[in-house]
Amino acid sequence: MKIDRAVFMDKLFKIYGEIDRVCRDSADYYGFSCNGCDDNCCRTVFYHYTVVESFALLEGFDKLPAEIRDESMRRGRDYLRDLDKQRGKEEELEMMCPLNYDGLCRIYEYRPLICRIHGFPGGLDHPVKGNQSFTGCGIFNKTFQKEWTHLIDRTPFYTRIANLEGRIRRELDYTTRFRKTIAEMLLERNLYDGRAPGVRDK
Ligand code: SF4
Numbered sequence: 001m002k003i004d005r006a007v008f009m010d011k012l013f014k015i016y017g018e019i020d021r022v023c024r025d026s027a028d029y030y031g032f033s034c035n036g037c038d039d040n041c042c043r044t045v046f047y048h049y050t051v052v053e054s055f056a057l058l059e060g061f062d063k064l065p066a067e068i069r070d071e072s073m074r075r076g077r078d079y080l081r082d083l084d085k086q087r088g089k090e091e092e093l094e095m096m097c098p099l100n101y102d103g104l105c106r107i108y109e110y111r112p113l114i115c116r117i118h119g120f121p122g123g124l125d126h127p128v129k130g131n132q133s134f135t136g137c138g139i140f141n142k143t144f145q146k147e148w149t150h151l152i153d154r155t156p157f158y159t160r161i162a163n164l165e166g167r168i169r170r171e172l173d174y175t176t177r178f179r180k181t182i183a184e185m186l187l188e189r190n191l192y193d194g195r196a197p198g199v200r201d202k
Contacts (some may be wrong), residue, residue, distance in 0.1 A: 003171045008164060009059065016134050017055075019116050026120045029150040032140060034119065036183025040141050042100040045083065045090040046114050050165040051172070051192060053112045054185045061099070061186065072098045072127050076183035077125060083181065097182050112182075113161060123160060141176050185189055194196030 027033060034041075048054065059068065075098035086093055099106050105115070121136040134154070135141050169175070174192060 003168065005059075005195060007057055008168050009056060011164055012052055012056055013030055013104065015164075016113070016116065019113060019157050023120055025154055026150055030140075030144060032119075032143065037139055038127060040136070041095070041115070041118055041137055043094040044118070045093050045095060046112075046118070047090075047181060048112050048114065048185065049178055050161060051178055052165050052168045054180065054189070055168075055193065056110050056186055057107060057112060057182070058189055060107030064106055068101070072106070073186060076186045079181070079183040080187065081119070083183070086201060098186065099182055101188070113157065117152065117154060117157070120152050120180060121148040121150075122154050124154040124156075124158060135160070137153040173174065 019196075048057075061072070063074070079095055079098050081094070084093060085092070097105075105111055118134075119137040119140055120132050120134075121140065124132045124134070126132055133151075136148075176192070177194070182187065
């Protein structure tokens with residue numbers, strides 16, 4: 001089904017803007033900066049759970065120069081080849097995201113929620129899993145030794161994105177579980193983004 005993606009993207013980017021603001025506040029509060037960090041978060045294997053966020057990521061990806069897109073797809077294939085050998089042990093892996101070039105995200109404005117908020121300590125009141133807490137990234141932990149006096153409540157952001165996801169899924173009539181790395185979003189987009197049906201790009 002054809003949907004008006006721009007409406008969803010507008011709402012999602014408003015939420016992203018608010019997430020970025022609370023992350024900036026947190027960084028200011030602690031005097032914390034990612035600049036010069038060698039322990040790049042983009043080496044963590046993250047899964048992403050929403051179609052709506054993948055559409056944002058793909059919007060950014062489609063704006064990249066063709067040679068970067070081709071190279072990212074090649075990297076994505078390598079990434080998944082390695083990941084497929086290690087499924088279930090993702091937390092032990094360090095694999096650079098295929099969209100990170102020289103330490104920088106090539107789709108920074110379009111990156112998903114977890115890429116934005118992962119570095120900072122916070123909490124989430126999850127409807128199924130209950131209260132969850134997050135420690136922030138390894139460097140944050142090392143620097144502040146669990147002296148967390150400023151926590152980001154992820155609940156309102158997750159709730160709003162979940163609501164948006166529910167709406168876009170209803171409009172798309174999409175019921176399949178979504179759990180993908182960035183590489184899978186790129187290589188499997190033709191399974192879910194309205195293009196011709198197919199399988200993972202080879
Ligand atoms: S999408 Fe961007 S910020 Fe997120 S892991 Fe990949 S390179 Fe890093």
